[in-house]
Amino acid sequence: MDKQNIMPDTIANLEQVKQKNSANIYKVIEQYKPISRVEIAKISNLAPASVTKITRQLMESGLITEVELQVSTGGRRAISLAPNSDNINIIAIKLGQNLLSIAHYNLSGDKGLNKQITIPKKESCEMLTDFLIGEIAKFITQPTLINEKISAISLTISGLVNPKQGVVISTPTYPFDHFPLANEIEKAFNIPTFIGNHTRCLALAENYFGATKHCQDSILISVHHGVGSGVIIDNKVLLGKNCNIGEIGHIQANPLGKACYCGNIGCLETEVSDTAILNKVKEAISAGKKSAIESDNLNINAIYLAAANGDQLCQSITEQAANYLGKSIAILVNLLNPEKIILAGKIITAGDIFFDTVKAYIKSQTLPDFNNKLEVIGSELSSDITIAAFALIKQAIYEGNLLQRIKV
Numbered sequence: 453m454d455k456q457n458i459m460p461d462t463i464a465n466l467e468q469v470k471q472k473n474s475a476n477i478y479k480v481i482e483q484y485k486p487i488s489r490v491e492i493a494k495i496s497n498l499a500p501a502s503v504t505k506i507t508r509q510l511m512e513s514g515l516i517t518e519v520e521l522q523v524s525t526g527g528r529r530a531i532s533l534a535p536n537s538d539n540i541n542i543i544a545i546k547l548g549q550n551l552l553s554i555a556h557y558n559l560s561g562d563k564g565l566n567k568q569i570t571i572p573k574k575e576s577c578e579m580l581t582d583f584l585i586g587e588i589a590k591f592i593t594q595p596t597l598i599n600e601k602i603s604a605i606s607l608t609i610s611g612l613v614n615p616k617q618g619v620v621i622s623t624p625t626y627p628f629d630h631f632p633l634a635n636e637i638e639k640a641f642n643i644p645t646f647i648g649n650h651t652r653c654l655a656l657a658e659n660y661f662g663a664t665k666h667c668q669d670s671i672l673i674s675v676h677h678g679v680g681s682g683v684i685i686d687n688k689v690l691l692g693k694n695c696n697i698g699e700i701g702h703i704q705a706n707p708l709g710k711a712c713y714c715g716n717i718g719c720l721e722t723e724v725s726d727t728a729i730l731n732k733v734k735e736a737i738s739a740g741k742k743s744a745i746e747s748d749n750l751n752i753n754a755i756y757l758a759a760a761n762g763d764q765l766c767q768s769i770t771e772q773a774a775n776y777l778g779k780s781i782a783i784l785v786n787l788l789n790p791e792k793i794i795l796a797g798k799i800i801t802a803g804d805i806f807f808d809t810v811k812a813y814i815k816s817q818t819l820p821d822f823n824n825k826l827e828v829i830g831s832e833l834s835s836d837i838t839i840a841a842f843a844l845i846k847q848a849i850y851e852g853n854l855l856q857r858i859k860v
């Protein structure tokens with residue numbers, strides 16, 4: 453028999469139970485605020501003594517607060533509890549292809565100061581990390597933030613990430629190679645730091661606050677410089693042992709397509725990303741194809757707008773992209789049977805021509821029982837670039853590992 457089964461790591465298990473119970477109580481308080489300890493015990497199915505102990509710890513670290521006195525029917529007074537979210541500050545960051553976005557939120561989700569900075573070319577990940585740390589330092593020492601305690605920092609990035617270890621495995625844009633980015637930031641500021649893949653964190657954000665809030669299983673597909681997805685099953689983002697599930701960008705869409713940096717030919721990413729679409733329209737116009745958009749005003753927003761307004765060239769290229777995407781999404785639907793598909797990225801501004809094509813493909817290539825109930829809709833949150841990183845902090849709170857580390 454496995455040694456681990458005979459002698460379980462009792463201390464680690466107890467710690468996990470403690471974290472889980474704290475997180476459950478915090479979630480109950482957040483959902484039912486203001487709520488008495490008696491009610492918390494009823495809803496969470498925990499013993500009143502445990503509730504008293506855990507809520508005392510949560511109060512000591514400043515995560516919850518006593519808010520008011522309720523007069524019960526018997527005339528006895530019960531003290532209610534509520535999250536102290538407005539007073540907990542976090543910094544949410546998106547490290548984009550050329551742009552660094554930094555924002556301040558409180559834990560209630562109110563966004564405060566935010567800033568976007570163009571990223572100058574950096575030769576090494578150490579140089580990029582120094583730049584990043586320098587910009588975070590400037591941001592948190594601004595007059596409105598300098599006196600605030602920052603409880604956590606989170607950062608999202610495109611590419612392969614191990615959020616459990618805080619490591620960037622690789623990205624198409626930057627020279628990270630299994631680089632402990634979260635640890636470097638945490639060391640610089642002595643603030644708990646989390647990192648995650650941007651698309652998977654956006655899927656999580658939609659699940660907490662957006663289009664999939666009341667839905668258990670969903671898949672978000674994001675089309676930007678690349679193509680990625682985030683799979684939510686049972687209200688949790690799928691990560692697995694290797695931490696990266698949903699890299700649909702390297703599914704082959706066109707065997708006769710262009711070479712991808714991954715070594716494959718005609719990947720979804722080389723066929724339908726914003727860059728691919730922009731290049732296809734440029735090439736078609738250079739080859740003499742007619743379009744209403746001026747060749748000196750060629751950008752991705754103009755292309756999708758022209759497609760929405762009936763420009764034939766832009767429509768046919770967008771439609772082809774939607775075909776490729778629809779085919780890959782159909783595979784995901786057959787595999788995972790989600791309740792909703794969320795599409796994110798500028799491509800959704802092409803409107804019906806895009807959505808109708810994707811939906812038609814899904815309908816023709818998936819089980820009727822799956823597609824009859826499936827909703828295919830646009831992202832509600834992708835315009836807020838840092839909301840994905842904010843969701844990562846919420847996840848850390850709900851899973852308990854940040855709850856233990858916050859001191860307000």
Ligand SMILES: [Zn+2]
Nearest residue numbers: 702712714719
């Ligand atoms: Zn590829």
